[in-house]
Amino acid sequence: MEINLSGKKAIVTGGSSQLGRCIVRSLAQCGADVAIHYHSNSNQAVELAEELKTMGRFSGIYQADITKKESVFAMRDKVYSEFGKPDIIVNNAVIQYTWKNILEQEDEDFIGQFESCVMHNVYMNKAFVPHMIEQQYGRVVVINTECAGLADAGSAAYVAGKRGLDGIVRCLAKEIGRYNITVNQVAPGWTISEKDRKEHGEIQPDYDKTVPLGHRGTDQDIANMVCFLASDLAAFTTGAYIPVCGGRFMPAI
Template sequence: MKIDFTGKVAVVTGATGELGRVIARTLAENGADLALHYHSNEAKAVELKSEIEALGRRVVIVKADVTKQDSIEALKETVVSSVGHVDIVVANAVVQYKWTSVLEQPAEDYASQFESCVMQSVYLAKAFIPAMIEKKAGRFIGINTECSMQNFPTQSAYVSGKRGMDGVYRVLAKEVGEHQITVNQVAPGWTISERERTNGIAESENYIQQVPLKRRGTDQEIANAVAFLASDLASFITGAYIPVSGGNVMPTI
């Protein structure tokens, strides 16, 4: 069995982020042409574009605000005119903020998480799924988090946004399944990224002791799960929330 995205176009939001870069590279390495979304880091987007073009792929970089519908619609128009209709959507972007308790968390942080988790997904669906329906094929993948199952102190804004996102994906999976479009979520644990490899891996012994596999996962392992769900190997999987956390969280039946 082999993953082959030759002839497919994928859009990755937050593609200049630590995880987004690895997801984009992995899809490209398996044959996909890429639309790389960025919000502010144009230099990193240009660098990543060059890397992926060196693999022989078509690439377009697009600046957009994923919390605004008109910006997502403009992104779609740019992508379609540059590299064609999109077969794979990966909703990876999220607004960053400082975590604190419910009583101290500013209200605007809850709004930002709702907008970047829930509404981003809604806007991306409205923009890209109609063309997938016409083609009777498509992959719609969201990056969730193990935090959605943990509900630990200081996680409230993040968890509320991601749990809301989960609801959208489960309903969407049922609404578009008849068109052979799959809708799934990958939920990373605390992941080792390029930044940590460069600057030193954070102390994590207490975390690791809770993980059955006794280690932290890597950005590549998250990207591998995304690639699997985007591939024909996962053609009968939809509506799934899949933790990639070494067993640190386990959905129950």
């Protein structure tokens, strides 16, 4: 048994980011052509697209502000005309900000997290899901976080945005399931990325001791789950929130 995405087209928001790059590569390794969204990191997006071409995959880079509806829809039109209509959507992008306690957190950070978690997904779904409905097939995979369940002090803006995202995903799964479209969430823990490897920051003792498996997960761990949910191996899984965090957060039944 293998994850086979041959003949499928995917789009990944935040595809030039630390986690996004690994997701893009992994989808391509499974056989998918991948459209790479970026906001400002065009150099990384160009390099990644070239890398995919050496793998024999079709790719392209597409700029958009995922917090603005008109920008997302303009990206959709360009993706449709240059790349094709995606069968797989991976909503990964999110605004980064400095965490503070609620009383000190800037109002703009709460707004930014709502826009980049909730409205980002609303706009991407409105833009790309209608085609999936027409073809009676699709996969929507959304990146959430273990933080949404843990609700640790200092993470309120992030948690609020991701919990709002959770509601959108669950409703969407019920609304479009009859069209053979699945909608699922992957919830990473504090994940080791290329930056950590370069800076030798893989081991974080204070965090690692809170993980039942004893260590942080990697970007590849997250990408593996994304590819599984994007494949037909997960054809009967929808509306799920799946932590990939070594057991640090375990949702109750």
